[in-house]
Amino acid sequence: MNQTIETMLAHRSIRAFKDKPLTEEQIHTLVKAAQSASTSSYIQAYSIIGVEDKEKKKQLAELAGGQSYVEKNGHFFVFCADFNRHHATAEMHGTDVTETTQTTEKFMVGLIDAALAAQNASIAAESMGLGICYIGGIRNDLEKVSEVLNLPRFVIPLFGLCVGYPDQDPDVKPRLPLNNIYHIDEYEQDANAFKKGLNEYDEVISGYYTNRTGGQRSAGWTSMMAHKLATPVRTYMKKFLEKKGFPLK
């Protein structure tokens, strides 16, 4: 077990940061680490917005559902899928990439590219002793987030990333049993084995929450998911994507 893997296995989201901004050097190191991630056929289909303006951070914290750590951290990044750059290359060389960037396939590429880059930035930050927290909450209102960040067409903000000096020390959250996530040669076909794994996991998670909340909360993972996912959220997404140039054909 080396230091890099130890860092990964010790990951937990940090939601309280010391009032100490990252230096420009730290920020650039994180961006360069992000850029070093693999990218589909060299397409580099993402952009990263670093938000320094206090008013903008406040607005984003509100849009994300009132998450104070979006405002108070060492630095706040927004990762975006970005094909604006590729439309610019088409202009430069007299081609048309519209049909391609309208496909579901290319949208998937943009999301995957951006996520690979973000995870590199996250691991780089944690290796420097910093804490991180992804903010999916910005997807509550991508129209307004796009206005705040002045994003052009073909750019879709996907999630925020808070980075900073941790001011809390939460426990690592237990993950699904390895054999529920990892299958050999084919997907687990034994429904009983599959559900047995989930039941065992429920006990672990129930204990974790009981311990963490002093008995206030004790639901297992399957119950949390079954109830949480019973109600769809962010159902405007399809229309928003269409408007921004991604009809997902």
Place this chain on the structure above:
Amino acid sequence: MNQTIETMLAHRSIRAFKDKPLTEEQIHTLVKAAQSASTSSYIQAYSIIGVEDKEKKKQLAELAGGQSYVEKNGHFFVFCADFNRHHATAEMHGTDVTETTQTTEKFMVGLIDAALAAQNASIAAESMGLGICYIGGIRNDLEKVSEVLNLPRFVIPLFGLCVGYPDQDPDVKPRLPLNNIYHIDEYEQDANAFKKGLNEYDEVISGYYTNRTGGQRSAGWTSMMAHKLATPVRTYMKKFLEKKGFPLK
């Protein structure tokens, strides 16, 4: 600069591996590292298939467009967005998550979750001295890939990941200029500055390819993108996703 960040900055895809399989311990370490990545609201919406069967690896190599390193490596993973598990939780608790998993939003969550996990596995592998290569080529024919891996509904294979002992030592591929990827407070509004950055990058990439191919190839990045993206690929994706339970509403 610490060892973890040095590992990231030294990343380049490896497409030739020694004939030495990973041990089960190595594989489990990579999967656990993957699982330690952040996951949207604890949803863990992905699965990883490790392909050991030689015939299956051969089939996948062919489906990916004849990429020999899909067959010859230390281990081959396929990362999938997976909501099958969440449908199982709904059955267990008498709810219905169909409407939610049909949304574009949740599909995005599955892609992002899977990609964050995959990048952790990649960095973990590289920190162990192994090399990696993502295989988007499996998306050439996801219907057949799903058959080979016996994937149920609500599971979408996204990309493969070759891992193994490197049998080549290629150069690091230069990324876009930092200020073309990274914007402060708002997206770069100066089109000239934006294109100037791309032109400078073209010179770097042209030099890189000229050097790498002994002058056989010297296109810049913008020209590559403008021409490559002029023709859409994998246009069956929308229909495939619909069939597998993801109409992207």
